[in-house]
Amino acid sequence: MIALRRANDGPVVAVCALAAAAALGGCVARDRGPPPARLLAGPPPSSLSAFKFFEETAPGAPLAPRPRVEGYALVNALFSDHAAKDRHVYLPPGEEVRFDADGVLEFPVGSAILKTFSLAPDLRDPARGARRIETRILVRRADGWVAWPYVWNAAQTDATYAPVGARQSWDVTGPDGKPLHIDYRVPNQNQCKTCHQHGDAITPIGPTARNLRAVRDDAPDLLADWQARGLLNVSPEALAGVQRVPAVADTTLPLAPRARAWLDINCAHCHQRAGSASNSGLYLGWSEPVATALGVGKRPVAAGRGAGDGLFVIDPGHPERSIMVHRMDSVEPGVAMPELGRSVHDPVGVALVSAWIAALPRSMR
Amino acid sequence: MRLGSSASVITLMALLAGCGGPGRGGAERPPLAPGPGAAAELQRLLITAQPGETITLAAGRFEFTDGLSLDQSKVTLKGAGPTETVLSFKGQTSAGEGLLVTGDDVVLQGFAVEDTKGDGIKSKGADRITYRDLAVLWTRGPDPRNGAYGVYPVESTGVLIERVTVSGASDAGIYVGQSRDIIVRDSRAELNVAGIEIENSSNADVHGNMVTLNAGGILVFDLPDLPVKDGRSIRVFDNQVFANDTPNFAPPGNIVASVPSGTGIMVMAASDVHVFRNQLRLNRTAHVLVAAYFLPTKDPAYDPLPHDIVLRDNDYGPGGDDPQGTLQPLAKALGGRLAAVVWDGVDSYRGQRVTPTVNMLEAGDVGFLDLQLGSTPVDLRSARPTDQRPAPSPERPPEPAPIRLAFDPAAPATPVDAAADGAPDHLQTLKELSDRLNELAAPPPPQGGR
Numbered sequence: 001m002i003a004l005r006r007a008n009d010g011p012v013v014a015v016c017a018l019a020a021a022a023a024l025g026g027c028v029a030r031d032r033g034p035p036p037a038r039l040l041a042g043p044p045p046s047s048l049s050a051f052k053f054f055e056e057t058a059p060g061a062p063l064a065p066r067p068r069v070e071g072y073a074l075v076n077a078l079f080s081d082h083a084a085k086d087r088h089v090y091l092p093p094g095e096e097v098r099f100d101a102d103g104v105l106e107f108p109v110g111s112a113i114l115k116t117f118s119l120a121p122d123l124r125d126p127a128r129g130a131r132r133i134e135t136r137i138l139v140r141r142a143d144g145w146v147a148w149p150y151v152w153n154a155a156q157t158d159a160t161y162a163p164v165g166a167r168q169s170w171d172v173t174g175p176d177g178k179p180l181h182i183d184y185r186v187p188n189q190n191q192c193k194t195c196h197q198h199g200d201a202i203t204p205i206g207p208t209a210r211n212l213r214a215v216r217d218d219a220p221d222l223l224a225d226w227q228a229r230g231l232l233n234v235s236p237e238a239l240a241g242v243q244r245v246p247a248v249a250d251t252t253l254p255l256a257p258r259a260r261a262w263l264d265i266n267c268a269h270c271h272q273r274a275g276s277a278s279n280s281g282l283y284l285g286w287s288e289p290v291a292t293a294l295g296v297g298k299r300p301v302a303a304g305r306g307a308g309d310g311l312f313v314i315d316p317g318h319p320e321r322s323i324m325v326h327r328m329d330s331v332e333p334g335v336a337m338p339e340l341g342r343s344v345h346d347p348v349g350v351a352l353v354s355a356w357i358a359a360l361p362r363s364m365r
Numbered sequence: 366m367r368l369g370s371s372a373s374v375i376t377l378m379a380l381l382a383g384c385g386g387p388g389r390g391g392a393e394r395p396p397l398a399p400g401p402g403a404a405a406e407l408q409r410l411l412i413t414a415q416p417g418e419t420i421t422l423a424a425g426r427f428e429f430t431d432g433l434s435l436d437q438s439k440v441t442l443k444g445a446g447p448t449e450t451v452l453s454f455k456g457q458t459s460a461g462e463g464l465l466v467t468g469d470d471v472v473l474q475g476f477a478v479e480d481t482k483g484d485g486i487k488s489k490g491a492d493r494i495t496y497r498d499l500a501v502l503w504t505r506g507p508d509p510r511n512g513a514y515g516v517y518p519v520e521s522t523g524v525l526i527e528r529v530t531v532s533g534a535s536d537a538g539i540y541v542g543q544s545r546d547i548i549v550r551d552s553r554a555e556l557n558v559a560g561i562e563i564e565n566s567s568n569a570d571v572h573g574n575m576v577t578l579n580a581g582g583i584l585v586f587d588l589p590d591l592p593v594k595d596g597r598s599i600r601v602f603d604n605q606v607f608a609n610d611t612p613n614f615a616p617p618g619n620i621v622a623s624v625p626s627g628t629g630i631m632v633m634a635a636s637d638v639h640v641f642r643n644q645l646r647l648n649r650t651a652h653v654l655v656a657a658y659f660l661p662t663k664d665p666a667y668d669p670l671p672h673d674i675v676l677r678d679n680d681y682g683p684g685g686d687d688p689q690g691t692l693q694p695l696a697k698a699l700g701g702r703l704a705a706v707v708w709d710g711v712d713s714y715r716g717q718r719v720t721p722t723v724n725m726l727e728a729g730d731v732g733f734l735d736l737q738l739g740s741t742p743v744d745l746r747s748a749r750p751t752d753q754r755p756a757p758s759p760e761r762p763p764e765p766a767p768i769r770l771a772f773d774p775a776a777p778a779t780p781v782d783a784a785a786d787g788a789p790d791h792l793q794t795l796k797e798l799s800d801r802l803n804e805l806a807a808p809p810p811p812q813g814g815r
Contacts (some may be wrong), residue, residue, distance in 0.1 A: 163412045164412065167431075183459075188434070189412050190465075191434060279542060279593075292590050292663055299590075301591060302542065306513075307617070310618045311617065334461060335483075343459065
């Protein structure tokens with residue numbers, strides 16, 4: 001038996017896979033996984049439970065994934081108003097994920113990626129009293145991905161398809177112990193696409209190889225686990241060659257790569273050449289080589305009042321004069337970046353990117 | 366046989382239209398009325414719309430707290446008119462614009478968008494889009510807290526903007542960026558930082574517009590460090606460019622913040638731009654500015670100079686008598702005023718000399734000033750102004766062909782005043798002002814005028 005790492009601190013789930021691909025067949029025969037037809041065609045079911053991704057559990061109990069629904073965690077995650085996220089991927093019987101060294105892993109037709117958001121009354125103790133807000137589902141169909149939002153009911157027993165999204169007002173204790181008001185927004189279906197856009201298509205954002213790989217040698221490695229169980233098609237050499245991306249919160253690691261990693265996961269889904277912000281000329285991906293494209297000495301184009309008093313996206317040595325920090329620190333629509341998915345600012349991200357910009361040599365401009 | 370079958374098709378279509386089935390051809394659905402739940406319902410309709418569908422909005426005031434978005438193609442969103450159907454975003458708490466369109470072949474028609482926190486209506490990668498009979502307004506008037514752009518098509522092929530009124534934008538009222546095949550006509554841009562801006566775009570006709578009380582009237586710019594560059598083949602003609610004297614209220618980092626208040630038409634770094642038969646009145650800095658991109662840039666693929674510019678048959682009234690911004694000190698040294706047409710005289714960049722091709726073909730009595738700044742990035746202190754006109758190109762650059770858009774109903778050009786009649790009440794005073802300016806404008810357009 002192979003233990004599977006869970007996204008959160010929930011119980012470790014035992015999986016029926018025995019060793020490798022051959023064992024998967026045996027697993028399929030006793031399958032109680034979700035019926036794949038729902039995923040391949042037709043409109044989204046009106047309730048999350050209809051997919052049968054999870055076992056029925058008591059309201060508020062941890063999500064119990066059914067067979068072939070795999071929990072996973074990312075090295076770095078998009079900031080979403082401090083919400084905790086439970087991640088799962090469903091793979092159809094006999095299918096495997098194809099490796100991609102740089103971009104998002106390639107999931108087979110019929111897969112689904114689920115992200116369940118929850119908030120706790122006291123963000124210093126996110127596991128206690130947490131309530132699920134929404135589950136966003138990306139479904140891989142023959143002609144591409146589709147994105148569907150589901151909003152959890154008050155009883156926490158199920159979630160309902162909500163194409164127009166939802167709003168929830170939350171008053172919690174913030175990570176700093178102070179009261180924090182969160183005007184939580186479940187994005188609508190079009191807004192899903194705004195962030196998940198790649199050219200004309202929709203694509204997942206988080207599950208790149210580097211963002212799934214263990215941060216350290218002594219930590220359990222999800223990619224190796226999937227490979228060993230026949231869920232991921234990748235050579236050992238390619239697997240060993242996956243870049244290690246630093247965890248942004250790990251202050252023992254160097255500043256610059258952590259700041260770049262933060263920008264990569266929080267900004268680069270839009271700020272890339274095929275993304276929603278392609279026209280800005282500001283590209284914040286992990287491997288972006290051009291300093292101007294990263295914002296260094298770059299003048300704003302369509303920022304409008306988002307530019308504040310700043311002249312440059314990044315003014316090296318001067319976070320206080322850098323438009324990037326100004327927009328990360330704002331919660332005003334028209335100024336705040338990212339434009340969607342947050343109503344409060346991310347103190348960790350602001351501090352990290354500010355420190356990085358402060359350390360950039362002024363000669364770079 | 367053939368006749369028979371097509372007749373039966375027509376009958377079938379008539380039947381379908383008559384029975385008003387649900388879903389497709391949604392024009393049969395009663396217009397959505399304002400009221401509680403209307404905001405969410407409109408967003409739901411925009412998400413579930415099928416190609417070919419028309420979503421109709423009743424007259425009245427719709428209030429939104431979130432931005433709207435339309436990702437489906439071949440959808441029409443239609444209100445009862447820009448003074449009748451108002452979409453107010455005064456209470457907006459999220460999203461970067463009021464309405465975002467990402468589908469192709471979309472028609473937006475007959476409504477107003479007010480007080481968005483960011484841009485008014487943005488369309489990105491939305492080909493063959495029509496903006497018609499719209500108003501995008503910031504009701505508190507010019508204010509740096511207003512959104513940047515009123516209507517904002519970007520990265521699109523095929524853009525038709527007609528009879529659109531935009532007022533109060535803190536960057537450009539009507540902004541077309543990184544696009545091609547563009548018509549902006551019969552529209553009004555008032556009290557914005559820039560009235561109309563065509564940026565990093567090619568193949569555009571900007572004509573029949575009333576552009577007044579902005580800081581800068583019509584801008585044709587090409588900027589560095591953007592994925593789409595080399596904007597060219599643009600005609601700016603038959604526009605009324607009056608009294609663009611509003612102080613520049615753009616946030617400082619934006620390039621438009623450097624446009625001096627009182628600029629009529631400005632061409633910067635774009636090529637093959639023909640400016641003709643416009644009426645220019647009371648623009649206090651200069652009626653026409655032609656300039657290189659004046660700031661340092663590291664973009665290796667960028668040419669900061671304008672090329673093949675043609676100025677002809679424009680009608681210049683009073684103006685240039687109170688220059689603003691960076692040109693103010695220079696004007697003071699010249700006795701307090703600037704000529705109708707000012708060219709920066711930049712003829713080299715990165716140490717490389719180029720032959721300037723600014724074709725100043727106006728009548729001999731039209732004032733002209735060459736600042737002879739030499740190279741860019743520019744230093745205004747190095748100006749050596751002269752009224753000598755540069756030698757025109759050996760052969761006059763051919764005028765770009767008129768833009769033809771397959772989806773353009775090609776209605777005969779509506780007189781500008783018809784657009785004004787459809788303007789919201791609080792703009793009527795502006796119309797009156799424009800009319801007074803019209804009266805001030807003494808002579809009729811010279812030959813070649815309408």
